[in-house]
Amino acid sequence: DTGSAAAIPINEVDIAYVTPVTIGTPPQTLMLDLDTGSSDLWVFSSLTPSNQVRGQEIYSPTKSSTSKLLSGHTWSIRYGDGSGSRGTVYTDNFTIGGLEVKSQAVQAALEVSSSFTQEQSLDGLVGLGFSALNTVRPSSQLTFFDNARPNLDEEVFTADLKYHATGSYDFGFIDSKKYAGNITYTAVQQSPGYWTHSLSGYSVGSGAFQASQISGISDTGTTLVYLPTAIVTAYYRQVQGAQNSQYYGGYVFPCSSTLPTFTFGIEGARFTIPASYINYTRISPTSTTCYGGLQSSSGLGINIFGDVALKAAFVVFSGTNPPRIGFAIK
Numbered sequence: 419d420t421g422s423a424a425a426i427p428i429n430e431v432d433i434a435y436v437t438p439v440t441i442g443t444p445p446q447t448l449m450l451d452l453d454t455g456s457s458d459l460w461v462f463s464s465l466t467p468s469n470q471v472r473g474q475e476i477y478s479p480t481k482s483s484t485s486k487l488l489s490g491h492t493w494s495i496r497y498g499d500g501s502g503s504r505g506t507v508y509t510d511n512f513t514i515g516g517l518e519v520k521s522q523a524v525q526a527a528l529e530v531s532s533s534f535t536q537e538q539s540l541d542g543l544v545g546l547g548f549s550a551l552n553t554v555r556p557s558s559q560l561t562f563f564d565n566a567r568p569n570l571d572e573e574v575f576t577a578d579l580k581y582h583a584t585g586s587y588d589f590g591f592i593d594s595k596k597y598a599g600n601i602t603y604t605a606v607q608q609s610p611g612y613w614t615h616s617l618s619g620y621s622v623g624s625g626a627f628q629a630s631q632i633s634g635i636s637d638t639g640t641t642l643v644y645l646p647t648a649i650v651t652a653y654y655r656q657v658q659g660a661q662n663s664q665y666y667g668g669y670v671f672p673c674s675s676t677l678p679t680f681t682f683g684i685e686g687a688r689f690t691i692p693a694s695y696i697n698y699t700r701i702s703p704t705s706t707t708c709y710g711g712l713q714s715s716s717g718l719g720i721n722i723f724g725d726v727a728l729k730a731a732f733v734v735f736s737g738t739n740p741p742r743i744g745f746a747i748k
């Protein structure tokens with residue numbers, strides 16, 4: 419089997435991307451954020467208190483003839499940005515881009531944090547990290563990818579995220595029309611459950627490439643790129659008027675500044691993030707100060723290759739044994 423679905427930016431600065439999925443019989447369509455940084459598939463539901471739902475589509479298990487309560491099971495998740503949700507668990511038919519998994523664990527929210535309530539374009543998440551990170555107890559559940567894998571033509575899914583445009587996620591095949599040249603693969607360290615791998619180095623603008631193994635996670639659910647402070651300061655040293663603002667919690671600069679590109683290495687291959695991707699957003703609609711798409715990871719304890727980096731490449735998440743991740747120019 420294979421599947422292919424759109425990755426649609428939810429706002430004009432690509433803060434996140436959502437993908438239409440269908441759940442149950444008859445199919446209920448929700449827009450979910452496919453997130454390689456976590457492994458819970460959870461949705462706004464008919465069980466979510468109405469004062470916590472603001473415009474989101476909800477999954478109603480009672481309206482699905484194929485839903486089954488996974489009795490006695492609960493879940494609770496906290497994300498890096500402090501947001502979180504918790505609830506109960508059903509199994510039901512779940513489809514992304516024509517690829518169906520019967521009896522997928524669908525985690526129905528009984529409570530969501532305020533930032534989820536405020537994000538009306540996001541009806542939930544599809545975790546595509548390794549199933550070891552799943553929070554369902556007493557027995558953890560498999561991700562959509564792990565459930566689909568035995569039926570996939572190829573044990574892969576790919577991410578083709580785009581800058582200010584709709585991209586795609588494919589399951590079970592690698593679409594050669596979506597990239598140029600070769601795919602460069604590198605080893606993935608799957609514990610504790612992220613797609614963890616190393617960059618072979620970086621360069622700023624036209625500067626020399628600095629070879630250095632930088633370990634981090636390729637995370638479609640994180641908007642920006644978070645790298646070691648030394649690299650980030652070297653980058654913003656090239657930006658007139660840049661400063662690391664305590665107030666804004668990161669590097670800001672005059673929106674009129676010229677930004678250099680940022681290049682990262684995967685093994686021997688090189689991928690360049692255009693300056694426009696790193697000029698992430700104005701700090702407020704009328705401000706002339708802008709917030710950078712490249713920020714320091716010092717507060718996180720982990721380096722994150724988020725959407726700002728991933729949208730500069732065609733990315734193959736390979737569930738082979740051992741797992742690996744591939745990058746290609748597009």
Ligand SMILES: CC(C)(C)S(=O)(=O)N[C@@H](Cc1ccccc1)C(=O)N[C@@H](Cc1c[nH]c[nH+]1)C(=O)N[C@@H](CC1CCCCC1)C(O)(O)C(F)(F)C(=O)NCCN1CCOCC1
Binds near residue numbers: 433455552639
């Ligand atoms: C606007 C912004 C300043 C760039 S933002 O940082 O707020 N953007 C958010 C994403 C977002 C989208 C839409 C609306 C609001 C927020 C962002 O990038 N959040 C990251 C930031 C981060 C990571 N680390 C430190 N900070 C995050 O939590 N991403 C998680 C998914 C998000 C959660 C909020 C809703 C959108 C999806 C994540 O899953 O990618 C994760 F990997 F960062 C994460 O937290 N994974 C949870 C891992 N646990 C480990 C223990 O077992 C359970 C799973």
